[in-house]
Amino acid sequence: MWTRWWLWPLVAVCTADFFRDEAERIMRDSPVIDGHNDLPWQLLRMFNNRLQDARANLTTLADTHTNIPKLRAGFVGGQFWSVYTPCDTQNQDAVRRTLEQIDVVHRMCQMYPETFLYVTSSAGIRQAFQEGKVASLIGVEGGHSIDSSLGVLRALYQLGMRYLTLTHNCNTPWADNWLVDTGDSKPQSQGLSPFGQRVVKELNRLGVLIDLAHVSVATMKATLQLSRAPVIFSHSSAYSVCASRRNVPDDVLRLVKQTDSLVMVNFYNNYISCTNKANLSQVADHLDHIKEVAGARAVGFGGDFDGVPRVPEGLEDVSKYPDLIAELLRRNWTEAEVKGALANNLLRVFEAVEQLVPSVSRLGTCMACRPQVFSHEKSFNPSLKIILTTLNPHQCPERQHLNCHPRNVPASQSPSRVPVTDLSRGGWEGARPTLEGWEFRQEVTRRQEAELEPPRGADPHPGVQADPKLHPSGPSLSGKPLELRGL
Ligand SMILES: *[C@@H]1O[C@H](CO)[C@@H](O)[C@H](O)[C@H]1NC(C)=O
Ligand SMILES: *[C@@H]1O[C@H](CO)[C@@H](O)[C@H](O)[C@H]1NC(C)=O
Ligand SMILES: *[C@@H]1O[C@H](CO)[C@@H](O)[C@H](O)[C@H]1NC(C)=O
Numbered sequence: 001m002w003t004r005w006w007l008w009p010l011v012a013v014c015t016a017d018f019f020r021d022e023a024e025r026i027m028r029d030s031p032v033i034d035g036h037n038d039l040p041w042q043l044l045r046m047f048n049n050r051l052q053d054a055r056a057n058l059t060t061l062a063d064t065h066t067n068i069p070k071l072r073a074g075f076v077g078g079q080f081w082s083v084y085t086p087c088d089t090q091n092q093d094a095v096r097r098t099l100e101q102i103d104v105v106h107r108m109c110q111m112y113p114e115t116f117l118y119v120t121s122s123a124g125i126r127q128a129f130q131e132g133k134v135a136s137l138i139g140v141e142g143g144h145s146i147d148s149s150l151g152v153l154r155a156l157y158q159l160g161m162r163y164l165t166l167t168h169n170c171n172t173p174w175a176d177n178w179l180v181d182t183g184d185s186k187p188q189s190q191g192l193s194p195f196g197q198r199v200v201k202e203l204n205r206l207g208v209l210i211d212l213a214h215v216s217v218a219t220m221k222a223t224l225q226l227s228r229a230p231v232i233f234s235h236s237s238a239y240s241v242c243a244s245r246r247n248v249p250d251d252v253l254r255l256v257k258q259t260d261s262l263v264m265v266n267f268y269n270n271y272i273s274c275t276n277k278a279n280l281s282q283v284a285d286h287l288d289h290i291k292e293v294a295g296a297r298a299v300g301f302g303g304d305f306d307g308v309p310r311v312p313e314g315l316e317d318v319s320k321y322p323d324l325i326a327e328l329l330r331r332n333w334t335e336a337e338v339k340g341a342l343a344n345n346l347l348r349v350f351e352a353v354e355q356l357v358p359s360v361s362r363l364g365t366c367m368a369c370r371p372q373v374f375s376h377e378k379s380f381n382p383s384l385k386i387i388l389t390t391l392n393p394h395q396c397p398e399r400q401h402l403n404c405h406p407r408n409v410p411a412s413q414s415p416s417r418v419p420v421t422d423l424s425r426g427g428w429e430g431a432r433p434t435l436e437g438w439e440f441r442q443e444v445t446r447r448q449e450a451e452l453e454p455p456r457g458a459d460p461h462p463g464v465q466a467d468p469k470l471h472p473s474g475p476s477l478s479g480k481p482l483e484l485r486g487l
Contacts, residue, residue: 023325023338024075030339031077031129032321033346035264035302036139036213036235038082039066040101040108042306049104051111058112065305065317068115071134073319078125078343080139080163080234081105082307087170090144095152098145102138102159109136120160122350129343139211139234142168143175148195150202162350163209163234166199166219174199176216181245191222204228207357209350212236213266213302217249224255229353231259232346235266235302238289241282242274250293257294262349264302265290269310280314284327287341296337300345 042064043049047056061067071079083105085097109118116136117128128135138160146152146164153164167177171188174196179185189196200223203210210231212220223231233256239247248256248263256263265286272278272286290299305311305318314323328338 017326019326019329020322022329023322026335026338027075027322027325027342030342030344031075032301032325033078033080033125033135033343034076034305034318034321035080035211035232035300035346036082036141036266036307037066037079037303037305037318038084038307039064039305040081040104041084042066043104043108044101049100049107051104051107058108058115065303065311068112070317070319071115074317074321076134076318076321077129078135078137078346080137080302081108082141083138083145083161084141084168084307085145087142087144087168090170090172091147094142094144095147098140098156099159102140102156102161105136105138106160118160120162122347122354125343125347125350137162139163139165139209141165141211141234142170142214143172143199144168144170146199148173150198153199153202154206157206157208161208163211163232164199164203165211165213165234166196166215166223168214172196175219177219178214178216178245180216180218187216187218189219191216191218192226196222197226200226204353204356207354209353214246217245217252220248220252221255224252224259224261227259229356230261230349232261232300232349233263233302235304235307236263237266237271237286238263238293240293241286241289242270242272244271244274246271248290253290253294253298256298260349260352261298262300262345263290263294263298264300264346266308267303267305267311267315268308269312272312276310278310278312280312280320280324280327283312283315283324284331287328288331291333291337296333296340297345297348299337299341301341 043051043056046064047053050056055061058068083098083101085094085101089097106118109116115134117124117131117133119125119128119135119137125135125137140156140161140163143164143166146156156164166172166175169177169179171177171180171185174189174193176187176189176191177185180187192200196219200210204227210223210227210229211234212223212231213234213236215223233248237244237247238253239245239249241247246266253263255261265283266272267278267283269276269278272282287299301321301324303311303315303318311317314320325338325342328341333341
């Protein structure tokens with residue numbers, strides 16, 4: 001043992017690195033908010049969501065990119081946990097399996113309250129920063145999880161969904177996925193179908209971030225044009241640096257800049273170098289490129305840890321973020337630019353999405369809230385402010401509605417205890433779009449039955465074969481005997 005202690009100062013001297021120290025200093029104040037981590041998928045795959053299994057202890061969990069000590073070492077202060085169900089559950093048990101993954105995130109946060117703080121707002125993220133915890137949010141990865149139902153969409157919002165990835169590696173009946181651009185999927189919606197446009201509008205109305213990772217370029221453009229708030233790519237890199245269709249091309253990056261949106265860079269080797277091997281410096285090349293084309297305000301991190309089989313040399317797990325920050329500082333990124341990429345850009349986009357809520361909501365009953373100063377108004381995107389003030393003259397009851405938003409609740413109230421939404425936001429409009437969604441799904445189902453019925457036993461979703469993630473395309477659990485899952 002004594003040799004280890006004796007060696008310590010020597011090791012420290014040898015690895016002394018000004019930029020690494022600077023990275024840690026910055027991250028102590030401004031930890032990283034990562035856009036996409038598939039630990040919940042690993043919990044299902046490895047333990048069938050049984051968190052009490054001794055091997056599933058997140059303090060000692062081995063063989064994953066993510067565990068509690070690694071999150072601490074990596075200064076991870078916010079994480080969108082991916083709630084994912086494979087494409088072959090589409091039109092089968094996707095909704096149930098989505099709920100089960102939401103449940104495992106909730107239980108994970110309850111089991112490790114000293115580490116995780118479950119939050120649903122930008123104010124909640126700031127609260128977690130103050131408490132030194134990992135702000136834990138839910139991102140639902142794949143529009144197939146809503147089963148073409150705006151009612152399901154709203155229910156997922158109530159359960160904590162704060163971003164929805166419009167597709168995974170399969171088309172939904174209303175949005176096309178990136179495999180359309182490689183020729184592996186047939187275009188169906190040419191971007192967004194009319195129902196897909198309703199989905200985007202409903203996400204805006206509710207205050208859910210729209211995630212364009214995994215979608216086709218046409219879907220990216222249609223959504224960037226339609227959304228009234230900035231959007232995110234929760235885990236996508238730059239097409240000009242690595243020509244994978246999962247990445248974002250430059251013309252879309254320019255739209256990202258125009259709309260004040262955000263690209264959170266994916267670390268998967270095959271999206272970084274377009275080969276099986278990659279390193280940290282090549283990830284920094286993507287960050288540099290996005291900064292150059294879309295501006296420093298458009299850059300973030302969405303490592304895709306525990307969702308991909310190969311990660312770059314130097315970025316082996318979630319503990320390595322400070323090394324990447326050190327590399328950006330070495331490349332002359334300013335402290336403000338680095339802080340933007342770490343947290344401030346995501347917070348800015350999330351706040352813009354939250355602030356847009358009243359302007360797109362129908363007249364709801366205004367809750368009896370104290371009038372409050374709009375403390376965040378200063379940080380408005382000017383173009384969004386124009387929309388808001390145009391649609392909401394000062395005396396409009398919706399202005400008061402804005403005060404009811406969790407963001408405006410005093411920080412002394414724990415965000416986890418603040419109601420995540422008020423009932424007025426669904427409003428009387430509720431039933432109508434649900435019916436439309438239902439009719440739409442019926443129509444799609446009829447069409448599929450008439451035209452697309454696959455031969456018996458064939459895989460109806462060949463696109464899933466190209467899934468580069470660990471996600472096995474195993475059979476859906478539909479029709480299997482009832483299992484006791486996730487006890
Ligand atoms: C996980 O393991 C740690 C260290 O062995 C232990 O202190 C902790 O109680 C365990 N947590 C749970 C939830 O079992
Ligand atoms: C990263 O990989 C690239 C391409 O193989 C190589 O040129 C570069 O030297 C590597 N950088 C480091 C720091 O290993
Ligand atoms: C960073 O700035 C310094 C000083 O201006 C300059 O010498 C150096 O070449 C720059 N490095 C990069 C990677 O741009």
